[in-house]
Structures are given as structure tokens and as C-alpha cells.
Amino acid sequence: MISKKSIRRNFLIQLIFSSASLILIFSSLLYFYIEKSIYDDKFIELTQYAKNIVNNKSVYQTNEQMISANVFALNVEIVYLKNKNVHTDGYEKTENKHTFLTIIYPYKLADKSYLKITKDITQTKRLLKKILRYIFIINIAGFLLVIIYAITLSKMLVVPIMALSKKLSNMNEHLMKPIKTEELPLEFEPLGETINRLISRIQNFVKYQKELFIGTAHELKTPLAVIKLKNQVTLIKKRSPEEYIEALNVTNRTIDEMNIIVSNILNIGRQEGAQLDKPTEVDVIKILKQKANDFQLLAENEHKKLIIELKPDGYMATLQVSLLNQIIQNFLQNALKFTSKNKVVMLKTSQDDFGLLIEVIDEGCGIDDTVDLFAPFKRQGNKSGVGLGLFLAKSAADALGAKIKIENRKDGIDGTVASVQLNSKLSCIIPQNN
Structure with a gap:
């Protein structure tokens, strides 16, 4: 039994309903088209008989090679009507399990006489019923095939989801392996990548x-x-x-x-x-300026220089401000701690493909690239500290959906570059005033 919350159940219902409606509409249109075509042919046939009689021709003489299948089923009468404007008309009537098609056609308008031509179309009616019965049987067979197809297709569509669910259900904190996205259908690759992250x-x-x-x-x-x-x-x-x-x-x-x-x-x-606080929309550049002003005073007291280069002029982002402050504060504290007197620390921002890049560049002793500095209680250099600052910064960056990195400078100067990239999906640039 498929649950009411199941996507597969909803897909099955929608596919079966839409397919059944399509089959029903198509079959109805097909039957009505066949019926109208046959009746039109019968009316044309009877009209041609009437024209031949009026023109004193043989009943069977016709330009369209229409020959009655049952000539003896044809009945011709002359009737007199008061209405002078009667045109070719036809109607159907059933008597004693026989169906007759009748048309009225002007014969001699001077004496108001008309031809009443009646033909037994019982066989044609039976043929239409047989066609309708066959269409009904075909519809039932088609509907059953649609159900089988829908069940098979829905099962095929949920196979990747079931496979993902099985892999995830067998995982724990000790046995966690990335999902091979190349084995997934194209539509499920983004989901696989998200799960891997x-x-x-x-x-x-x-x-x-x-x-x-x-x-x-x-x-x-x-x-x-x-x-x-x-x-x-x-x-x-x-x-x-x-x-x-x-x-x-x-x-x-x-x-x-x-x-x-x-x-x-x-x-x-x-x-x-x-991390559970509600994100708010703030100007990141404005926050960085305030934080940098506070640390400029600290840098001056330690006979160091803090340079600020912030571009663009404004950058709105939806995030938890306390987490961003924790990252920037840790970067600036470490940079000033490991930078000697009379040297420079730079706070720099720029826009890149990912979003807003925030960098703190110092002239300290550099780092050991082989050490995971984001692990708890990891220390660099001979400065005091517990070794939890970068661990907290990494956790804050993960919560913000940002990328965090620390590496040695590559411009020939000793020191490090600590950077965090804010995701542009939750950000926008403030237009500059000209």
C-alpha cells in the first residue's frame, strides 16, 4: 500500500488520470468523426438519388460512383407540403428494431410536391455499434497498459531515490562515504552533490x-x-x-x-x-569598517599599522552578524599577534565569482601547511593561546555557508593570508552613488 504522502502515489494518480482522459477524449473524437462521416455519406447518397429522380435519370446514375449496397432497402414517395421553402433535410427514425434515414427533397415546387426518400440503415447502425464496442475494448486495454506503464515508470523514477535512501540509512558517524554522483541520473546529480557536502x-x-x-x-x-x-x-x-x-x-x-x-x-x-539565530540583512562592508576601526586603535598601541581596503562600497548579505564578527575578530587578532612591531596588517575585500572575498593579510611568521589549523587546540608559533579560535571561525563559516582558508603569502613576503568568502546567493551589491 502506497502512502498518501508518497510522491510515487501522486505521480501514478496524475499520470493515470491524464492518460485516461486523453484516451477517452481521443476515442470520443474518433467515434464521432467516424459516425459523422458515415452519416454524411448516407445523406449525400440519398440526395444524389433524389437529384437523379428529379432530373429523370436512373436512380443509380451518379457522378461520384456511389452505388447502394442494398437497393431494395430504398423507399421513394411523393408528398405534398405547404411550406414552399423546404430544403433538403434528413432525420432518423427507429421502428421494429430497424433504423431508417429519411430526406425531404423538392420535386415540383409548382404543386408543392416533394420527394420523401427513406432508406434502411440498420446495418450501418449495427456497424457503428460494433465500432463503438471495439473502441471501448481498445480503451480498456489501453487504460490497463497505461496503468502498467505508469507503475513501471514511477518505479524507475524512484529507484535513484531509494538507492540514495539505502546508502544513507546504512551510514553512521564511523562509516560515511561520499555518494558517487556519476552513477546517478543527471536530474539527481545536484541532490547527490548536496548530500556529499x-x-x-x-x-x-x-x-x-x-x-x-x-x-x-x-x-x-x-x-x-x-x-x-x-x-x-x-x-x-x-x-x-x-x-x-x-x-x-x-x-x-x-x-x-x-x-x-x-x-x-x-x-x-x-x-x-x-547558528540558530534568525539571519538578518546587513551591510557587510559597514560591519567590517566598524570592526577595523576598533582594531586600528589596538594596532597603534602595539606600534603596528592596520590598512583598510574595502571594495565595493556596500555589500548587503543575509546572515548571522555574530558569526561574521567571530571570524573577522579571530583573523585580526591572530594577524596582530604574529606581526612584529612597525609592520603592516591589511584588511581587504573584493568581489569574486563566489561572492564577497574578505582577506586579512599579515607580515608574521607564516604557518606550517602540513598542520590542520582549524582543528581544536592546534597552535602555531610561540604565542600564548588555547588554540580554539580558528576552530570557532571554521564552525562559524560552515554555518554561514562560506569558504574559509589560511595560507602563506605568495608575494615573497613572510606572513599569512586568512580569507573567508561569503556566498553571493544570499548577497547583493549596493549601488554606488555617482
Whole structure:
């Protein structure tokens, strides 16, 4: 039993109904055409008989070679009518299971006489009924063939969907393989590509969640071990108040480090909540200008320079602003952290085929291309940090449907280029004022 929600069921109903309607309409038109053609021939035949009689010719003499199949079924009478304007007319009448076709044709208008020619068309009527019966039988057979064809076609159409469903139902977080889109029909390739992108995101999410869990346990285990060891050493013998104070200070510093780790982990939870926020339409360029102005002050305090090159003048996008802020803030913080004094960091935007390209270019020490910097607790260089910033930026970019990338500069200068590309499908350029 096919469910009422089934696409296949709806397709079957629509295909069967439309095909049955088409068969019925075509058959009706065919029958009416055959019937009219036969009756027209009979009227023409009787009219020709009447003309031959009026012109004192043989009843069988005709220019169109029409010869009656049953001459003895023809009955000719002369009738007198009062109406002078009677034209050739015909009607059908049934008596004693016989059908007769009659026409009235002017004979001598002076005495108002007319020819009444009647012919038995019972055989013709039976022939029409037989044709109608055959058409009905053919319609039933055609309707059955349509049902079989519809069932077969609908089954063929849902085969790719069933195959996709079977593959997806057999998947779990440990056995997730991309779907081979080249094996799918052309119409299902976009669906296969979308599922593959979703599978890739799930794989990355599962991978990073595992790394986050393991990394969190490792990061928290180390300071706890330091606290325990310091306390054990302190408790071995009596010490001076200054030594106890120093031990407590070390413990507090370690606890502060643990608080930073916990805060960053809480930020991950807040970000996942932000991904569920309703997107709003905002001017991305305006947001970037505000963020850049804040970081310009920070760069000046650190004796560094932040250059801003934003094009176009405006770019509207529908997104969660908090996620975009998280990405840009992380890029600028890392760029200023790893850039030495008296050097330059650049915030740059441009339009490309994908949408809006946002780049943060620094003059730092560069990165190790062999390391997945977006994994949790991955650190580069000798700067302090938990190693969750880029992990959060990657998660935010995935939620926005954006592309994020970090690579070394290729212009001969040491440093990195951190970029995020916003999808143009949810964006538009603001017209510039001339």
C-alpha cells in the first residue's frame, strides 16, 4: 500500500488520470468523426438519388460512383407540403428494431410536391455499434497498459531515490562515504552533490568534536597535574608564609589558564546557539569598517599599522552578524599577534565569482601547511593561546555557508593570508552613488 504522502502515489494518480482522459477524449473524437462521416455519406447518397429522380435519370446514375449496397432497402414517395421553402433535410427514425434515414427533397415546387426518400440503415447502425464496442475494448486495454506503464515508470523514477535512501540509512558517524554522483541520473546529480557536502560537513564536525573532547581532557589534565604536584611538594614539610603564598599564586595562575580553556569551550556552545539565530540583512562592508576601526586603535598601541581596503562600497548579505564578527575578530587578532612591531596588517575585500572575498593579510611568521589549523587546540608559533579560535571561525563559516582558508603569502613576503568568502546567493551589491 502506497502512502498518501508518497510522491510515487501522486505521480501514478496524475499520470493515470491524464492518460485516461486523453484516451477517452481521443476515442470520443474518433467515434464521432467516424459516425459523422458515415452519416454524411448516407445523406449525400440519398440526395444524389433524389437529384437523379428529379432530373429523370436512373436512380443509380451518379457522378461520384456511389452505388447502394442494398437497393431494395430504398423507399421513394411523393408528398405534398405547404411550406414552399423546404430544403433538403434528413432525420432518423427507429421502428421494429430497424433504423431508417429519411430526406425531404423538392420535386415540383409548382404543386408543392416533394420527394420523401427513406432508406434502411440498420446495418450501418449495427456497424457503428460494433465500432463503438471495439473502441471501448481498445480503451480498456489501453487504460490497463497505461496503468502498467505508469507503475513501471514511477518505479524507475524512484529507484535513484531509494538507492540514495539505502546508502544513507546504512551510514553512521564511523562509516560515511561520499555518494558517487556519476552513477546517478543527471536530474539527481545536484541532490547527490548536496548530500556529499553535507556528509563532508558531518565528517568534519564529528572529527573536530572528537578532537575537541580529547584536547579538552588533555588541556585540563595538565594544569590539574601541575596544581596537584605543587600542592604535594608544598605539603612535604613546613614552609614560610612567603613560600605558601608563592604556591597559592602558582595555583591561581594555573586555575586562570583552566578558566580560559573553559571559557573558550563555552564559546563553542554559544556559537552553536548563534547558528540558530534568525539571519538578518546587513551591510557587510559597514560591519567590517566598524570592526577595523576598533582594531586600528589596538594596532597603534602595539606600534603596528592596520590598512583598510574595502571594495565595493556596500555589500548587503543575509546572515548571522555574530558569526561574521567571530571570524573577522579571530583573523585580526591572530594577524596582530604574529606581526612584529612597525609592520603592516591589511584588511581587504573584493568581489569574486563566489561572492564577497574578505582577506586579512599579515607580515608574521607564516604557518606550517602540513598542520590542520582549524582543528581544536592546534597552535602555531610561540604565542600564548588555547588554540580554539580558528576552530570557532571554521564552525562559524560552515554555518554561514562560506569558504574559509589560511595560507602563506605568495608575494615573497613572510606572513599569512586568512580569507573567508561569503556566498553571493544570499548577497547583493549596493549601488554606488555617482
